Amino acid sequence: MTLNPRLVKESFSVIEPVAGKAAAFFYGRLFAENPRLRAMFPPAMDMQRDRLFSALTRIVWLLDSPDGLAAYLGQLGRDHRKYGVVDEHYTAVGNALVATIKHFAADMWTDEIESAWVEAYGLASSAMIEAAAADAGVSPPWWLGEVVDHDRRTRDIAVITVRPAQRLEFTPGQYVTVQTARWPRVWRTFSIANAPRDDNTIRLHVRAIPGGWVSSALVQHTRIGDQILLGPPVGTMAPVESDRDILFVAGGTGLAPLKAIIEHVIASGRRPNIHLIFGARRSAELYDMHDLIRMESSFPWLRVLPVVSDEQAYDGMRGRLPDVMERFHSWAEHEVYVCGPGSMVNETVQRLQMSGVPLCRIHRDTIQGEP
Numbered sequence: 001m002t003l004n005p006r007l008v009k010e011s012f013s014v015i016e017p018v019a020g021k022a023a024a025f026f027y028g029r030l031f032a033e034n035p036r037l038r039a040m041f042p043p044a045m046d047m048q049r050d051r052l053f054s055a056l057t058r059i060v061w062l063l064d065s066p067d068g069l070a071a072y073l074g075q076l077g078r079d080h081r082k083y084g085v086v087d088e089h090y091t092a093v094g095n096a097l098v099a100t101i102k103h104f105a106a107d108m109w110t111d112e113i114e115s116a117w118v119e120a121y122g123l124a125s126s127a128m129i130e131a132a133a134a135d136a137g138v139s140p141p142w143w144l145g146e147v148v149d150h151d152r153r154t155r156d157i158a159v160i161t162v163r164p165a166q167r168l169e170f171t172p173g174q175y176v177t178v179q180t181a182r183w184p185r186v187w188r189t190f191s192i193a194n195a196p197r198d199d200n201t202i203r204l205h206v207r208a209i210p211g212g213w214v215s216s217a218l219v220q221h222t223r224i225g226d227q228i229l230l231g232p233p234v235g236t237m238a239p240v241e242s243d244r245d246i247l248f249v250a251g252g253t254g255l256a257p258l259k260a261i262i263e264h265v266i267a268s269g270r271r272p273n274i275h276l277i278f279g280a281r282r283s284a285e286l287y288d289m290h291d292l293i294r295m296e297s298s299f300p301w302l303r304v305l306p307v308v309s310d311e312q313a314y315d316g317m318r319g320r321l322p323d324v325m326e327r328f329h330s331w332a333e334h335e336v337y338v339c340g341p342g343s344m345v346n347e348t349v350q351r352l353q354m355s356g357v358p359l360c361r362i363h364r365d366t367i368q369g370e371p
């Protein structure tokens with residue numbers, strides 16, 4: 001039996017418009033058939049449902065790209081170790097998944113489609129299991145981290161420094177999932193905002209989102225000395241070794257992974273011209289200017305351009321990030337890294353492409369924040 005991405009994609013496209021209902025059906029089925037699995041998930045499942053679907057969507061659309069798929073499944077498998085997932089859980093999930101697709105794609109369902117799903121799921125789960133097994137020999141499933149600094153930069157934003165109890169290897173641009181004592185089993189993603197350091201500490205830039213459990217716990221209720229849990233570093237946005245000049249476009253706390261990459265470039269000894277356009281809605285939310293100005297003064301090839309979008313009285317550069325970016329000369333010969341709110345990233349990437357920057361030189365990552 002060979003993989004048939006076309007059949008998987010066609011049947012999945014029926015599910016996508018009813019993703020919420022399909023995820024509810026999937027978890028209902030999974031927990032009805034395997035009641036003990038419920039304890040592995042957080043009490044509130046809404047965010048979990050979104051995550052399932054975004055992971056599934058990504059896998060389905062990557063089925064035609066073996067390298068991208070292998071890299072993604074490898075990360076997913078390693079990351080799932082922190083949930084205590086074992087091989088038989090994959091069988092339970094696979095059964096519930098096929099039953100869900102079958103239920104929602106009933107009108108078009110055939111034995112051939114069922115085989116295509118079983119085959120695709122079998123390949124995906126084997127890749128995750130293998131990656132988890134290989135990782136078990138070299139890394140813990142999660143890291144205990146002590147908060148060694150907590151710098152509340154605004155009412156809603158904190159820059160938090162954490163020291164993992166064991167060495168945490170990562171690539172600048174990657175992110176980790178975080179769990180706080182306040183919300184057991186609830187994990188949320190935050191980028192690491194620094195290049196690897198000798199003292200093993202990492203920095204997180206956290207904005208407390210209204211209704212965001214982990215982000216609010218981290219900004220408002222976390223103190224120096226507290227312990228948090230960190231999942232393994234994941235994400236594919238990484239510094240590329242290139243002699244080109246570099247543009248970074250950061251929206252809000254999307255600055256975090258870009259700052260890690262800038263630190264890496266500076267430490268590499270290369271001397272590219274770097275422009276960092278850092279956007280906030282209000283000037284008070286340009287929460288990291290102090291550090292950025294320090295970086296700028298120690299590395300003369302770095303130019304930091306703060307931009308404010310929603311404050312008429314601001315006397316610096318004003319505007320929306322994609323518009324401001326176009327006010328400068330062409331970026332067509334640059335490497336470009338973009339991070340921030342999803343819609344801002346999408347528009348920025350589109351405009352860059354239209355102005356002649358090839359997609360292979362535009363680097364972005366999609367991480368799922370809190371609702």
Ligand SMILES: NC(=O)C1=CN([C@@H]2O[C@H](COP(=O)(O)OP(=O)(O)OC[C@H]3O[C@@H](n4cnc5c(N)ncnc54)[C@H](O)[C@@H]3O)[C@@H](O)[C@H]2O)C=CC1
Pocket residue numbers: 189190191192205206207250251252253254255256257278279280281285307308309310319320321322339340341342343344347367368369370
């Ligand atoms: N904290 C972290 O480690 C990371 C956060 N992110 C993401 O970065 C985002 C940061 O959010 P906030 O700080 O609340 O940003 P924000 O909503 O305060 O916006 C920051 C900047 O982006 C611009 N912007 C927002 N929406 C836009 C749009 N639709 N079109 C054009 N420009 C737009 C704003 O004008 C402002 O200049 C979140 O979506 C988060 O998931 C991404 C990676 C890491």
